[in-house]
Amino acid sequence: MTTKEEWIEKDLKYVWHPDTQMKQYEDKDFKPTLIERGEGIYLYDIDGHKYIDGVSSWWVNTLGHSNPKLNSVLTQQAQKIEHVLLADFTHIPAIELAEKLVKLAGEPFSKVFYSDDGSTAVEVALKMAYQYWYQKGKPEKKYFVSMTDSYHGDTLGSVSVGGIDIYKKIFNPLVFETLKVRAPYCYRCPENKVRDCCRIDCIKDVEKLFKTRHNEIAAMIVEPLVQGAAGMRMYPASYLTKLRELCNEYDILLIDDEVAMAFGRTGKYFAFEHACIKPDIFCVAKGITAGYIPLAATITTDKIYDAFYDDFSSLKTFYHGHSFTGNPVACAVAVENLKIMEQEHVIDNLQSKIEKLKQCLKKFTTLEHVGDVRQTGMIGAVEMVKNKSSKEPYPFEERTGHRVFKEALKNGALLRPIGNVIYFMPPYVIKNEEIEKLTEIAYNAIKIVTEQN
Ligand SMILES: Cc1ncc(COP(=O)(O)O)c(C=O)c1O
Incomplete structure (x- = not known):
């Protein structure tokens, strides 16, 4: 049977990934996550670790992974x-x-x-x-x-x-x-x-x-x-x-x-x-x-x-x-x-989740290196800055967002950033307590990474 390590090796050998600097991707300390299956808001890797899909797999998933009706x-x-x-x-x-x-x-x-x-x-x-x-x-x-x-x-x-x-x-x-x-x-x-x-x-x-x-x-x-x-x-x-x-x-x-x-x-x-x-x-x-x-x-x-x-x-x-x-x-x-x-009145039911996300986003404003917190419907975004009063951004090469992504991944959340912006765009089937968990993981990851800087 092909082992996980062998699959990863083959991946690096044959697959050219989108929007990815492949040299960086070969990073020995940070191997690609090999996903085997999904269910609802969760992605499961080949070792059985689960991750909340906080970005709906590039903003596409709405009703959860492997939805039985679909x-x-x-x-x-x-x-x-x-x-x-x-x-x-x-x-x-x-x-x-x-x-x-x-x-x-x-x-x-x-x-x-x-x-x-x-x-x-x-x-x-x-x-x-x-x-x-x-x-x-x-x-x-x-x-x-x-x-x-x-x-x-x-x-x-x-x-x-x-x-x-x-x-x-x-x-x-x-x-x-x-x-x-x-x-x-x-x-x-x-x-x-x-x-x-x-x-x-x-x-x-x-x-x-x-x-x-x-x-x-x-x-x-x-x-x-x-x-x-x-x-x-x-x-x-x-x-x-x-x-x-x-x-x-x-x-x-x-x-x-x-x-x-x-x-x-x-x-x-x-x-x-x-x-x-x-x-x-x-x-x-x-x-x-x-x-x-x-x-x-x-x-x-x-x-x-x-x-x-x-x-x-x-x-x-x-x-x-x-x-x-x-x-x-x-x-x-x-x-x-x-x-x-x-x-199933999905849009009506979303309104309370949008409200929940709003509440959960509030705590990010207290972080020293968070310059802006914004929300539109089921999208929440947190923009990290080097200096809050001048709004000076973190330099591109510091990869602050990517470091937050790695930290969050260790704790079970997929939060692929855009530059210095960490955002939440989960599938609509997420429950209120899962919104709490997702934002909590992000909050801690941002705190750890920005305090290291
Ligand atoms: C506003 C907008 N238009 C077009 C696209 C391109 O869509 P696709 O990646 O499916 O080609 C995207 C992708 O993120 C998008 O956000």
Whole structure:
């Protein structure tokens, strides 16, 4: 039988891991964790140690690992049809899911375009928006506006609208030109205002840009309420409301990248509901299958769809499609996920857990090296700083967040950081006492690591 050590050796030999400096990964004192199975909020390694999945395995898992109802639907669907193309052919799971998504999102949404993951959902949205204007006779509307420090995926189109150096800088010669506006990063407010009582003055950047260049702008793309990969930076819903008004005023499409936020993460099905707005196009992935299998959708309205709807010879077809577009197994799991969410009142039940998380986050503010504690729905984030009064960050090379991650892992919690930000984004099936435990492990780990500095 292959031993754990042999598996790890083979892993290092054959697997190139994502977002990972492989030389660091070979660290003799910190071996990769070999996960064998999962159940609910827990991951179990091959030695039987269990870890609370504090980040929902990259923000995807919502209803717990190895959920019996989802397992059953998955196997049943695989026995019927595991995959079939979605051009000139169709299947019930894709139809059922599209109907459910349209109804959940409400009017004016009417059409669902499937793809494979968050990045492809964004690629679809960008191409759709550009082709929309092209077919409306305005090919000069070709620029996309996005925020500084935004993240929309790792494919080249989504990297183009991204704004985080580590994902983008090297590829600058390859990506297309986009327009950037300052992100509303409330902890380090560009206007020196205080969160929750500002008047969204930072949006004046957007207004200025729209005013001067609206004739060339196809769309603005945003991560709603939370810039996830930037370090769970949160901003008020009123910013989105104002953004919608500006897009209307200047005839610019609003693309809402809900890849990380949709399906309850913010406490509502979609983050745009907090702002009482509807985007023109929105992207979902991750939680659509409760984190089970890759699937994504780009959802839009008749206004957009109608610009593509014509005779074949008009060449207005949207020529975009991935091999696994609308995979039946993924769609069936997604349908079941949405049924469970509705029948078991998952979002209503989340509200008390959101409140619990809020209480548990309070204690972090007392720590000497915690500069900001923030929360949006079922996401809590703690930003560590070298100096609390000046907000001076820990230098990148000190890997403070990573040291907290290692310390927490020893104590049974997976808390993969983003730089100096430790965040909580657990599956929704977490219980109140488990929220207490998760935050307690993080609190102690932060205390130990920051006191060592
Ligand atoms: C807002 C947002 N958009 C797009 C993506 C890309 O999704 P994927 O990793 O599934 O390609 C992510 C991933 O974290 C994301 O957070």
